[in-house]
Amino acid sequence: MKEIGLKSKSHDLKHTGVNTSEKVYWNQTPAELVELALANGEGQLADNGALMCDTGSFTGRSPKDRFIVKDSLTENEVWWGDINIPFDEDKFDLLHQKMLDNLKSKKLYVRDAYAGADKTYRLKLRVINTKAWHNLFCHNMFLRPDIYKLEYFEPNFTIICDPDFKADPKTDGTRQENFAIINFTKRMILVGGTAYAGEMKKGIFSVLNFLLPTEHHVLPMHCSANIGHETLDTAIFFGLSGTGKTTLSADANRGLIGDDEHAWTEKNVFNFEGGCYAKVIDLTRQKEPEIYDAIKFGAIVENTRFIPESRTIDYTNTSVTENTRTAYPIHHILNAVEPSVGGIPKNVFFLTCDAYGVLPPISRLNKGQAMYHFISGYTAKVAGTEAGVTEPQTVFSACFGAPFLPLHPTRYAEMLGEKMEKNDVNVWLVNTGWTGGPYGVGSRMKLQYTRAMITAALTGTLENAGYRKHSIFHFEIPAVCPGVPSKVLSPRETWQNDKGYYDMANKLAEAFNKNFDKYKEFASEETKAASPKKNLNFV
Known part of the structure; x- marks a missing residue:
């Protein structure tokens, strides 16, 4: 094979079992990869300089085609089910060999990278791609080693991604022609039949969600994080799509640690990505x-x-x-923090877009409530997005990232509770959704109010605000907040009638409890005690 670029002298491609008669491009720069992608017809250049590419028939992840090899390492650790689908060891080995055979006549793009800004816990990745733009994606999304470290780079996890390689479900054990399979024992991810680049990024996130808790008792998190420029206080933002996580964490007055994937250790919070x-x-x-x-x-x-x-x-x-x-x-990003590391968080925010208009715009959670709402991972979609949908729809995603959790969600929640208690951390539930009624009746919470409440929490202004307890969810609601009308802080007061509010609140509480039923068996008593209880005065 003809190899171009800076490659490791101590761990070449053959250590990974890969061989090809075509060119192999090692650790190419963005400019080189853009040129290669354009020459290959993989994309077009936009007038802002970005490379525009298509991902083919898959424009998102395919959760039903994501598997984990079930073996002695994972059998009793992984939370098996619809999210973590078991895959046979022998089938993996056969499919792996078929992929290697298929690569023998292909040009390859190889990148050595890190996942994890803290070198104590980082993975050393080798990514093998058949498309130049996928390798550029990995350059952008993973951490980039210094050039001198590439010379003797030895990976401890490998991704092989070939979107043109299709599995045969009848013989290979997959559901369809596309697949993403994690093998923790062989420390490898195979991706085939899909050109959606996010499968590589989220595959490594799933890997870290398994390895960090089981090997290091470190909490992995699907969240964004930022840090005060002067106070150096770290804040974490959890939230599903549409809750404002990216908007609220991208604060010009604070440095961005990262926007999606982090870990919380005994000493710091660090970003997984670059x-x-x-x-x-x-x-x-x-x-x-x-x-x-x-x-x-x-x-x-x-x-x-x-x-x-x-x-x-x-x-x-x-x-x-x-x-x-x-x-x-x-x-x-101009205010990005590099290296992407911050101190122990002082404030954690759970963001939700409550389209029912029930939850307060900000409330403070105790340890049990924090674990309960972390396991719940709630938001709501507004009506009108699908035919026949006439009212808001609840969405629950455990730990705000259920598709990427190899372990049972209660394990992550218990770790959060431990860290919250040990470090005296404030956890806030922030509703960026509706007030004064549900979607179609009330109005969306003003961004200026949400920013004012988060600022008040970050600066400690809410510490002495005076609190009252919600009668159904029992978390604490501040009585005052600078820049926010007091009436806005109490969702019940923004509604036209008490019965209408409590009917909706009781309905939401019932949805929470029904969702939590599947986690009860492994949840602590403290977590279970935080379940909302109906207000029987309005039933």
Whole structure:
């Protein structure tokens, strides 16, 4: 094989079992990878310098085709089920060999990288791609070693990604032709049949969600994190899509540690990644200036389209998918912190977009409530998004990242509770959704109010605000907050009638408890005690 670029002298490609008669491009720069991708016909260059690529028939992850090899290491550790689907060891070995055979006649793009800004816990990755733009994606999303370290780089986890390789479900043990399979014992991920680059990123996130708790008792988190420029106080933001996680963590007055994946150790919080993978649907500079300006040369945009007769990206175009995205290195964000490490958090925020208008705009949680709401991972979708849907729909995702949790959610929740108690951390539930009634009746919480409440929490202003307990959810609601009308702080007071509010609140409480039933068996008594209880005065 002809090898181009800076490669490791101590651990070459054959150590991974890979051989090819074509060229192998090692650790290429963004400029080189963009040139290769354009020459291969893998994408087009936009007028802002970004490389625009399509992911083919898969415009998102395929959760039902993500597997974990079941063996002596994982059998009694992994939370098996619809999320973590077992895969046979022998089938993995056969499929792995078929992929290796298929690579023998292909050009390859190889990258050595890190996952984890704290070198004590980081993975040393080797990513083997058949597409140049996928290798650029990995350059952007994972951490980039210093050049001198590449010479003797020895990986301890490998990703092989070949979107053109399709499995045969009849013989290979997969559900369909596409697959993403994690083997913890062989420390390897195989991805085939899909060109959606996020499978590689989230595959490594799942790996760290297994290894960090089981090997180091470190808490992995699906969250964003930032830090005060002067006070150096770290804050963590959990939240599902549409809750405002990216918007609220991207604060010009604070440094961005990372926007998606982190770990909480005994000494710090650190980012897993070296970049950001943000949605760009309806993106404007006015709404998201940091993201908009980060999309430049070296960045990738996925499944977008140009304004006709131009090379200007039309971010409103959903002809391919609504899940249009961009991947860029974190230094494209001006206030990014490098290395991406912060201290022990002082404040943790659970963001929810409650379309029922029930939850307070901000409330303080005790340890049991924090564990309960962490396991719940609640938000709500508004009505009208699907035919026949006439009222809000509840969404629960354990630990705000259920698809990426190899272990039972209560294990992560107990670790959060331990850290909260040990470090005297405040945990806040923040509703960025509706007030004064549900979607269609009330109104969306003003962003200026949400920012004011988060600022008050970060600065300690809410410590002495005076609190009252919610009669159903029992968390504490502050009586006052600078910059926010007192009436707004109490959701019941924003409704036109008490019965209407409590009917809706009781309904939401019932949904919480029904969702929590599947976790009860392994939950602590303290967590179970935090379950909401109906207000029987309005039943």
